[in-house]
Amino acid sequence: MAKLSAKLKAIDYPGISTFDESDEKCLRRLVVWLEENKLCLYKPKERADLKKTNSPTWNEAFKSYCTLCSSPISSDEILNHIEWLLGTAIRKEYNKDKVKYDEKSKLALETSTDVPMIIPSNNPIDNLDVNSCEFKEGVESLADILNISKHPDHIVTLEAIRTLIAKRLNEECIKDPLSVLPKGEAFPLELVKTFKNKSSNPAVEQALKVLRLVQVHRLRDLQTCINECIVSMQQITSNPKTDTKLGKVGY
Structure with missing residues (x-):
């Protein structure tokens, strides 16, 4: 409720003091107010079905309205759609006077006294440069x-x-x-093959050979891990646990 109240306050909703998100009538009235005062997607005559908040067909009218708003919410809960509509209304209100709101935000940050206290760490590692x-x-x-x-x-x-x-x-x-x-004998580096087009620089050629050996080593480690996974799965599938108490003899 705190999150919803903050959004209602941001758009200056007049019924915020009596708003109850568990009351569907309050939610429907909010939708009508948003359309008439903030979103304005319908022409006045097209809002007739949406304004009939006591009508049994209101949910269908609201569904059509959400489609018109390109709402990405897939839930059937009206509250989820309203939260998205409120966010759209706030974004639209901000874009109307972006410079004014940016200046207010900057001033609020500069004059804010709500600065978190940083406690010095006793760990010498944290104080290293x-x-x-x-x-x-x-x-x-x-x-x-x-x-x-x-x-x-x-x-x-x-x-x-x-x-x-x-x-x-x-x-x-x-x-x-x-x-x-x-373990084992060291593999001679001169026997390592690199690429068909060898480099004219001996240092580069040596570096390529080292990189190839490193890659082979990593592939062997990967293959070892794969083999261990296969062995573990085979142990599980070859020795399944059964509950003999569930067995039944005869009819």
Whole structure:
């Protein structure tokens, strides 16, 4: 009701003090008032059926009116349609004198004393200046310790550090370091095929080979996840749970 009252106040509805959204007669009177004073989609003579608020055919007249208004509401509830009509009336009223309302809004924001209080955080991380020289130097030092290549953007470098720590330096990995170490022989980079049209720049060619290996690695991880999903589904379908109490022998 508070939301509806705010909209009624915005359009200066005269019956706001006695308005009851649970009373269908009040809703019908509001529709007539909106059409006569704000929306004005009908000519005066065409409003006859809409103004017969006690008529048993009023709902049909209102349905036709909503179609004329291009209402997107699919619900049969009159209140839902009225909320949309109120929004349309407010938007139309605003567009009539946009400059005046914009100036009032700006003045209200400038003179408003309802400013939220910001409580200082005790968490030192929240008070970090990520663009300070000290922070950048700290990220670069940490990248050197972890043997991570540095990116021109220190935030990207920090993200790489976070990924490495999450995957290789978590609690489980520290307990069993061998579980996360790559197994098998390293694949020779010179055997990696890139594209038919090779780059004339050796550095670019090497980078393309690395990117292809990374893509293959990601595809293998994806295939592993798919296989795990298939196995899980097979376990469910191959061992369905049945309730033997529901069984019946004979007729």
